[in-house]
Amino acid sequence: MDSMNYDTIKVRFQSPVCFIQFFRPQANNTINDLLVEECLSVLSQYEDTATIIVLEGLPEVFCFGADFEATINNNGKVKGPEPLYDLWLKLAQGPFISIAYVRGKANAGGIGFVAACDIVIADETAQFSLSELLFGLLPACVMPFLVRRIGFQKAQYLTLMTRPVPVHQAHAWGLVDAYDATGDTLLRTHLLRLRYLSKQGIVRYKHLMRSLYDLSQSKSLAIEANKEVFSDTENLQRIERYVKTGLFPWEH
Incomplete structure (x- = not known):
């Protein structure tokens, strides 16, 4: 796929580094099906030639999670969490070093991208949050990656408190x-x-790490939990109200 055809990302390749920038400024850099599809396409295209993949967002927002408007406009019928989980798996286990460069806000699914990467670099504006429980949702697909990175209790605290933490x-x-x-x-x-x-050294290293901690084993459990909360009518009503009014569930 030619970089001129990307609608949700900007891509540049400076051998041996592939830069992928989330670019949905009109949607707060949220995740929709097309963004996942385009990111997977780029990784498939460059995984054999790039030794480093850099993910970056905009100066004010790295990635703010799921595109709620897309969820509501499609009556909750989007492609589901599996392609996104596969994208994070590719970042975590693919034959390259993945780097997340975070500026501004990283929320919900944005934390999934961060936790999946091998290295995370940030500037002092970066802040990190999991807001899902505010809407009755769960960061189900994020958790295997996040627990691997920061441990069970810190991942639990970030999930339950729902508020941003500074860099x-x-x-x-x-x-x-x-x-x-x-x-x-x-x-x-x-x-x-x-x-x-070297590319070969990276490939061997990532293969070893995948053997030590295989995130694919958590995939089915995470996806089922995600589908359950997104099929809950009350949760979808909370999301729709937020999209239309900007009000959180407890606000009147």
């Missing part, structure tokens, strides 16, 4: 590996070092 807290928890006021400079220094690694 210094995310760094202390291990969700962020490195952050600075000037994230661009920090990203460049990491890429300069990572370029020394």
Whole structure:
């Protein structure tokens, strides 16, 4: 697929690095079916030639989770969580180093992208949240990746509190590996070092890590939990009300 045809992302390839930028400014960089499809297409296209994949968003928002408007406009009938889980699996286990470069807000499914990546770099504006339970939903597909990264209890706390945590807290928890006021400079220094690694060495390393912690084993459980909450009529009503009015379920 030619980069000129992408509708939800911007892609550039500077060997050996493939940069994928989420680009849905009109929708707060939320996730829809097309974004998942286009990201999977890019990874399939470059996984054999790129040694590093960099995910980035916009300066104000990395990724804000599911596109609720798309869910409501399609009467809740979207492709479902499986392609998104497969995308995160590819980032976590694919034959490349995956880097999330986070500026601004990362929420809900945005945390899934962060937790799936091998390395997470951020600037001081970054903040991280899981808002799903506010609507009666669950971060079901996010949790296997998040628990792997920061542990059960910290993932549970982030889920239950539903409020954003700043970058210094995310760094202390291990969700962020490195952050600075000037994230661009920090990203460049990491890429300069990572370029020394051979493709074959990365492939072998990722194969080992997949054997040690195979996220595919949690896939069916996570997908079933996700489908359950998105088939709940009350949850869909909460989402629809939020889309139409901007009000959270407890607001009048």
